[in-house]
Amino acid sequence: MRYYFRLQYKMLNRHISDFGLHPLIGYGISIAGFTVLSFYLFSKTEFADYVYIAIAISMILKLCENKRNGFLKNCFSSDIYYSLRFSENCIVILPFVIFLIYMQSFTPLLILLLSASLLAFINLSNQFQFTIPTPFFKRPFEFITGFRKTFYFIIIAYILAIISVSVGNFNLGIFSLMLVFLTSFSYYTEPEAEYFIWIYNLSPGRFLLNKIRTGILYSTFMCLPIIVTIGVFFFDKINIVFGFQALGYVFLTTVILAKYSAYPGKINIPQTALIALCLYLPAFLIGIIPYFYLQSIKRLKEYLE
Amino acid sequence: MIKIENLSKAYGSKQVLKNVNISFEKGKVYGIVGENGSGKTTFFKCIAGLERYSGNVSSDFDNLKNHTGFLQTEPFYFSKITGREFIQLLCSARGKQAIATDQRNIFDLPLDQYASTYSTGMKKKLALTAILMQTNECFVLDEPFNGVDIHSNIIITDIIRKLKELNKTIIISSHIFATLNDTCDEIHLLKEGVFVKKVCREEFGILEQEMKDFTIGNKIDKLMLT
Numbered sequence: 001m002r003y004y005f006r007l008q009y010k011m012l013n014r015h016i017s018d019f020g021l022h023p024l025i026g027y028g029i030s031i032a033g034f035t036v037l038s039f040y041l042f043s044k045t046e047f048a049d050y051v052y053i054a055i056a057i058s059m060i061l062k063l064c065e066n067k068r069n070g071f072l073k074n075c076f077s078s079d080i081y082y083s084l085r086f087s088e089n090c091i092v093i094l095p096f097v098i099f100l101i102y103m104q105s106f107t108p109l110l111i112l113l114l115s116a117s118l119l120a121f122i123n124l125s126n127q128f129q130f131t132i133p134t135p136f137f138k139r140p141f142e143f144i145t146g147f148r149k150t151f152y153f154i155i156i157a158y159i160l161a162i163i164s165v166s167v168g169n170f171n172l173g174i175f176s177l178m179l180v181f182l183t184s185f186s187y188y189t190e191p192e193a194e195y196f197i198w199i200y201n202l203s204p205g206r207f208l209l210n211k212i213r214t215g216i217l218y219s220t221f222m223c224l225p226i227i228v229t230i231g232v233f234f235f236d237k238i239n240i241v242f243g244f245q246a247l248g249y250v251f252l253t254t255v256i257l258a259k260y261s262a263y264p265g266k267i268n269i270p271q272t273a274l275i276a277l278c279l280y281l282p283a284f285l286i287g288i289i290p291y292f293y294l295q296s297i298k299r300l301k302e303y304l305e
Numbered sequence: 306m307i308k309i310e311n312l313s314k315a316y317g318s319k320q321v322l323k324n325v326n327i328s329f330e331k332g333k334v335y336g337i338v339g340e341n342g343s344g345k346t347t348f349f350k351c352i353a354g355l356e357r358y359s360g361n362v363s364s365d366f367d368n369l370k371n372h373t374g375f376l377q378t379e380p381f382y383f384s385k386i387t388g389r390e391f392i393q394l395l396c397s398a399r400g401k402q403a404i405a406t407d408q409r410n411i412f413d414l415p416l417d418q419y420a421s422t423y424s425t426g427m428k429k430k431l432a433l434t435a436i437l438m439q440t441n442e443c444f445v446l447d448e449p450f451n452g453v454d455i456h457s458n459i460i461i462t463d464i465i466r467k468l469k470e471l472n473k474t475i476i477i478s479s480h481i482f483a484t485l486n487d488t489c490d491e492i493h494l495l496k497e498g499v500f501v502k503k504v505c506r507e508e509f510g511i512l513e514q515e516m517k518d519f520t521i522g523n524k525i526d527k528l529m530l531t
Contacts, residue, residue: 131387131417140394141383148385193381198355199398201371302357305368 001076001084020269031095038099045172047163049100049108051156056096057115058152060089066123082120089116136218141196142211143218146187153183154222161226165233173230174244177223181248184219188252188259191266197303204300208260208293215252223248247282254278254289261295306330307352307369307443307474312360314347314498321347322358323498329443332472334465336485338516339495345478346378348495349445352476369443371399374436376446380428388416388423388431395435403438410434412457425452433461443474450484462487482513 016026042048063069063085073081093116100109132151136143147154157179164173200207223245231238258271271292278284312325321344329335337345350356354370366372382391389406396403410416412430414423420431429452436444449461465488468475479485485492486509494502494512504512 131419132385137390137393139397140390141386144390145383145385192383194355195375195377195381196394196398198353198370198375199395201368201399303355 001080001087004076004084005087019266034095035099042103044175045160045163045169046167047160049103049105051160052096052100053108053112053115054152054156056093056112057119059092060116060119063088063092064119064122069123085120086117089120092116135221139214139218141192142187143184143214146184147222150183150186154180157183158225161229165229170230170234170237170240173226173234174240177226177230177241177244178248180222180226181219181252184215184222184248184252185255188215188255189267191259191263194264194303197263197300200304202304204297204304207300207304208257208296211256211260212253215256216249219248219252220245250282250285250289251275251278254285254292257289257292257296260299261292263296263299307362307364309352310361310363312348312351312358312362314344314351314356314358321498322351325360325498325500327493327500329474329476331442331474332469333490334469334475334477334488336489336492337476337478337495338480338482338485338492339478343495344498345495346447349375349447349476349478352445364443366442372442374439374441374444376429376432376436376444376449378447378451379425380432382420382423382428382431384419384421386420387418388414388420391420391431392416392435392438396438399439401439406438409438411460426454426457429453430457433464437464441473444468444476446475446477448478448480450479450481458484482516485509486513 013023016023019026021029038052041051045051069085072084076084093112096112097109100106100112132148134144134147136147157176160176160179161173164170164176197207200210202210227241227245231241234241254275255267258267258275262268262271274284274288274292278288307329309325309327309329312322313320314322325348337348339345347356351358352362352369353373353375354362355375362369364372386394389403392406393403406416412427412434414427414431414434420428423431429449433446433449446465449465450458453461462484465475465477469488469490475488477485477488489509490506492504492509492512493500494504494516502512
């Protein structure tokens with residue numbers, strides 16, 4: 001079991017190194033990011049505890065995958081397997097537990113610990129899993145696959161939008177809108193296999209335009225319930241809603257272009273740094289979008305021409 | 306027609322294809338055989354334009370890749386995409402409509418299930434169905450018979466015959482000689498990145514025997530089975 005965890009640690013370090021960071025720096029950034037986001041979430045809503053639990057459980061659920069656990073069961077004896085699964089779940093929820101203790105939220109903490117213990121005994125079987133319906137059938141694939149993997153984030157965002165209206169917190173409504181966009185951005189973080197670019201009968205420019213158009217269309221589709229909800233109840237602030245929506249489109253475009261500017265690699269430090277810079281100073285987008293565009297065209301030419 | 310001239314490909318210092326010259330005509334089925342690692346898949350990727358290479362691949366089309374259906378040895382599937390959506394993706398990428406998908410699902414695949422949960426053979430059949438629905442002019446099929454059941458094997462053989470009738474260019478690799486014998490007009494033997502032999506239909510038997518003799522030799526005796 002010790003070797004298993006040592007191996008997991010090595011694999012995690014390799015992932016961070018592949019991203020272009022020294023593992024220690026990666027851990028530092030992760031801890032800082034987690035802390036900042038946690039404080040931000042708890043400052044925005046009184047229901048942060050439950051959002052927090054949902055995020056932590058969604059992370060544990062990824063470890064309940066049937067094939068993965070079938071492999072572990074095959075490798076280890078039954079006793080070791082269950083203690084290993086329990087330990088894994090505990091490690092994953094540890095940062096959440098520490099923060100909940102700090103916030104003195106003991107009931108959510110108890111729910112989280114119980115869930116982590118129970119989920120150590122559960123395998124999510126592929127055999128009986130049903131196909132999650134998606135409204136994005138017409139234009140595969142990012143939103144189809146992304147939505148199925150992250151639909152619970154969309155549900156959380158919709159719940160937050162309803163809460164924002166019921167408690168009269170406009171900022172929370174905007175946060176829910178941004179959560180949908182952040183979720184959409186995640187659909188573009190992994191590079192697809194070269195085959196799925198090669199198949200297109202499009203020039204690189206048309207290909208990118210197609211991707212951006214689909215991204216904007218489908219993100220609008222996902223945002224619409226939130227826009228309508230907060231638009232109706234905070235009608236005097238509708239311009240701000242549209243402003244954030246437009247900003248979301250611009251960043252979505254930037255993320256799509258960043259993805260293909262790094263292709264066939266993953267979005268790496270240079271792209272991440274430039275996007276972070278734009279988040280801080282959006283005016284830089286004027287220069288960065290064309291830069292990513294030209295880089296993407298160069299990368300895509302190899303596969304499309 | 307696809308004409309390949311002086312095609313070479315190296316991965317670092319390893320030369321995989323060495324100055325390959327070959328042409329493929331319309332309405333013919335070509336078999337490519339060779340040991341594992343002889344360069345078949347790399348050769349196919351070069352034709353498809355999925356690999357950079359030195360040399361020249363020309364055809365009757367402005368851009369060959371837009372008229373080529375490429376069946377990969379191990380087709381990749383996204384983790385949460387259904388069979389139907391995969392077909393839709395491949396068709397829409399070529400600006401084609403996925404029409405009558407259920408009717409054309411001749412392998413009876415569960416199209417509304419996630420493709421990543423399919424068996425190896427089902428994945429292959431799905432990828433083949435999708436590239437057939439793209440209505441291509443050239444088909445590059447890397448081990449189309451690998452992992453599929455015997456019934457599907459028969460269907461694939463008939464599909465290849467039908468494509469030939471429709472005047473398409475078909476290039477196949479397979480490790481199962483019988484399937485090549487049933488479908489091909491010519492077989493080309495690839496060895497260490499070079500085509501060392503071209504065999505027409507009437508000489509297939511001789512090639513099979515030669516390959517058996519060369520491959521097996523006295524290797525079985527070396528096992529010292531008792």
